[in-house]
Amino acid sequence: MAISRTVPWAELDTIFFDAGNTFLSMDFDRVAAAASSLGVECSGRQLERAEAAARPVLSAALAERRTTEGGGAFRFYLRATLERLPASRRDGVELDAVASGLAERLFSPGRNDRLWNRRLPGRREALERIRALGYRMVVVSNSDGSMARTLTRIGMDQLFDGLVDSTVVGFEKPDSRIFEVALDLVDARPERTVHIGDLYAADVIGAWAAGVHAVLLDPWADWPEMDCPKVADLDELASLLPGPPGRA
Known part of the structure; x- marks a missing residue:
């Protein structure tokens, strides 16, 4: 149409x-606390801004993935967000590992309302x-x-x-x-x-x-x-x- x-x-x-x-929105303070424990020191506010900057990337990936749901999509989302933090917050850190660690801690199928x-x-x-x-x-x-x-x-x-x-x-x-x-x-x-x-x-x-x-x-x-x-x-x-x- x-x-x-x-x-x-x-x-x-x-x-x-x-x-x-x-x-x-998600509880960015909770995400920031988890990220900090995995080696990426950042604030909830910094993550919130980085997440917004990552949306065009997530949108482009959606054309191929065809889904915004599930653990794999969530890890991609987290990785793209971490990449857009100030460089001083992520230098020397393996972001794939951090994104996977965050997904393990935060992704709970059927309970998105917790985050x-x-x-x-x-x-x-x-x-x-x-x-x-x-x-x-x-x-x-x-x-x-x-x-x-x-x-x-x-x-x-x-x-x-x-x-x-x-x-x-x-x-x-x-x-x-x-x-x-x-x-x-x-x-x-x-x-x-x-x-x-x-x-x-x-x-x-x-x-x-x-x-x-x-x-x-x-x-x-x-x-x-x-x-x-x-x-x-x-x-x-x-x-x-x-x-x-x-x-x-």
């Missing part, structure tokens, strides 16, 4: 949200602002079946009209079917729906494949010129929404 790269903001009535790095449990600052307020405008809101997440628990744990489950967890439905972004499940869940039309997420290959390409509009989240301007709209955060997204949409 062909889709315009320009989002028709005044025509939208539904918004899909990726979860990880959109309104939720991905930090609500990003200001995101709840932005989501409440969007919800108050009258949009239908659905979480569309590549997860391990634990996203419902995570939303409840961070007190954000009541903000959304639905949740689609890839493990629960059996389709993972960028498979267009996960977006089609979300559309059916709230009886939404793709041309009146926009999805926002942090990985081009999963969130943007997947949404377009389903005929859904897409916006890439780029808080640090790490992505080069892209063929899709970008925003720094959910506050910027909210500022683009014109108000209560008309419903057909």
Whole structure:
């Protein structure tokens, strides 16, 4: 299905949200403590910045791996993040070994909620602002079946009209079917729906494949010129929404 790269903001009535790095993040302080014990001395804040810088690399790899889930993908993700720490923090360290050690300590199938449990600052307020405008809101997440628990744990489950967890439905972004499940869940039309997420290959390409509009989240301007709209955060997204949409 062909889709315009320009989002028709005044025509939208539904918004899909990726979860990880959109309104939720991993516990970077915990990861930093584990990394330090393995020889990479760093802070949670340094890791958080490095992770954002690694997203274009992870997105490019997704085109070949076709998955963001599983232990192998998590090790690759960690390795790419470690590579983007300041050189003084990683010189003389075998990053492959550190990434493997971190994966062993942190990867727990079916229990992503133990690591991905930090609500990003200001995101709840932005989501409440969007919800108050009258949009239908659905979480569309590549997860391990634990996203419902995570939303409840961070007190954000009541903000959304639905949740689609890839493990629960059996389709993972960028498979267009996960977006089609979300559309059916709230009886939404793709041309009146926009999805926002942090990985081009999963969130943007997947949404377009389903005929859904897409916006890439780029808080640090790490992505080069892209063929899709970008925003720094959910506050910027909210500022683009014109108000209560008309419903057909």
